[in-house]
Amino acid sequence: MFFTRLLRFFDAAELKYTARILLGCDRPVAGAVPQEARIVGNNQPWWGEYRLKYPSSCSLVKPLFFVFGRSSCCEIVCLFVQYCDVMCGRYTLHSRDRINLKGLQTSDLHFEPRYNIAPTQQVLAIADFGNGLEARLVTWGLIPSWSSDGKGFINARAETLEERPSFSESFRLRRCLIPAQGFFEWKRSGREKRRPFYFQSCNEELLMFAGIWDTWSNGSELITSCAIITTPANELVGELHNRMPAILLPEHHDAWVDPKTTSSELLKMLVTFPASQMKTYPVSSSVNSPENDSVDLLARVDVEVGQTLSLF
Numbered sequence: 544m545f546f547t548r549l550l551r552f553f554d555a556a557e558l559k560y561t562a563r564i565l566l567g568c569d570r571p572v573a574g575a576v577p578q579e580a581r582i583v584g585n586n587q588p589w590w591g592e593y594r595l596k597y598p599s600s601c602s603l604v605k606p607l608f609f610v611f612g613r614s615s616c617c618e619i620v621c622l623f624v625q626y627c628d629v630m631c632g633r634y635t636l637h638s639r640d641r642i643n644l645k646g647l648q649t650s651d652l653h654f655e656p657r658y659n660i661a662p663t664q665q666v667l668a669i670a671d672f673g674n675g676l677e678a679r680l681v682t683w684g685l686i687p688s689w690s691s692d693g694k695g696f697i698n699a700r701a702e703t704l705e706e707r708p709s710f711s712e713s714f715r716l717r718r719c720l721i722p723a724q725g726f727f728e729w730k731r732s733g734r735e736k737r738r739p740f741y742f743q744s745c746n747e748e749l750l751m752f753a754g755i756w757d758t759w760s761n762g763s764e765l766i767t768s769c770a771i772i773t774t775p776a777n778e779l780v781g782e783l784h785n786r787m788p789a790i791l792l793p794e795h796h797d798a799w800v801d802p803k804t805t806s807s808e809l810l811k812m813l814v815t816f817p818a819s820q821m822k823t824y825p826v827s828s829s830v831n832s833p834e835n836d837s838v839d840l841l842a843r844v845d846v847e848v849g850q851t852l853s854l855f
Contacts, residue, residue: 632697633830634660634726634752634788635741635841636667639678641749642722644669645797646676658840659727661833662697668769670719670756670800685713685770686759693761699770701789701813704755705806710770713755715806718799719769720791721752725841727830728783739830741841742780742787742823751796753789753813777818790816 637656647669660666665680672679684695687709696709704714725743744750756769772789780787791799795812798804827844829835 632662632727633833634723636660636723637838638724638749639667639722642669642678644676644720644800648675648677652678652680656838657836658838659830659833659836660723663695664833666721666769668719668721668754668756670717671802672756672767676800679767681719681756682766682768683771685709685755685757685768686766687713688757688759690759693759693766695768696770698773698786699755700786701753701772701774701810704772704810704813710755713757713770714809716802717756718809719754719756720796720800721754721769721771723750723752723788725750726788727826728780728787730783736828737831739826739828740783740823741826742821745820745822750788751791751793751799753791753799772813774813774815777815777821779818779821779823787816789813 635658637658639654652667654667660683662683664683666683667678668681669676669678671677682695684697685699686693686695699707699710699714704710724747725741727739727741729737729739731737753772754769755772756767758765758767760766773786774789775781776785776787791812798808799812824843825845826840826842828847830840
């Protein structure tokens with residue numbers, strides 16, 4: 544999920560640049576615009592903080608660029624960039640009372656309500672981990688069993704599950720359900736800071752994200768991890784992001800974790816969840832920090848203190 548790439552930017556005088564970054568097997572990102580920058584002097588190091596944007600809106604962490612500028616030829620060489628293309632990147636699970644699956648073993652697993660679940664944290668997943676269908680805490684960020692560096696993937700695109708070596712075996716053999724009450728996504732408008740929105744089903748019922756899992760060992764440590772599968776966004780989520788979690792219809796829950804279900808049947812389940820069955824509203828920017836995890840994060844916040852309302 545994290546990439547390093549040598550980039551070149553032009554038109555240094557205006558401090559606006561166009562970049563094209565290849566995301567490995569993913570599609571290119573275009574358009575890097577500095578939010579803050581200062582030039583120390585000719586041929587002197589300068590720094591800037593940028594956001595990268597897809598042509599359509601996308602959630603990205605703030606990358607930090609360390610660069611050296613040469614104003615004489617209007618060329619900026621970026622020495623380092625780190626960024627992350629994530630969706631779904633935050634979600635909630637504050638009740639598990641409505642989890643009903645055929646063959647699911649009764650669990651005495653300690654459960655705590657969660658209102659801001661973030662990558663690398665422990666999340667509840669339902670799968671056959673070797674002893675029948677059970678609920679277990681796993682690490683969010685799938686590490687393939689053959690990985691040499693232990694880097695995880697928090698999302699897996701439904702369209703390339705069978706093609707990507709990191710996901711294909713898990714898709715065939717190790718599928719899981721990831722229960723959630725809803726998820727967060729961020730919206731940017733002009734130069735305003737990103738506003739978080741909360742998405743959930745219209746009746747506020749439990750959702751089941753389609754997931755895959757794997758177990759990785761570095762010799763002394765055994766980690767069971769998972770990734771949330773994503774699909775193209777529906778009309779509601781699409782106003783903020785071009786991807787959304789793969790939300791399974793109730794009639795597909797049991798079949799998703801059934802080892803007898805064929806790949807063709809599984810792929811048919813990974814359709815975009817209908818916008819007509821979802822609702823959304825703005826919430827506090829406190830959700831931006833994964834350290835915040837309380838029910839207050841789900842309260843509707845139309846205008847935050849310090850926000851300037853547009854007259855048009």
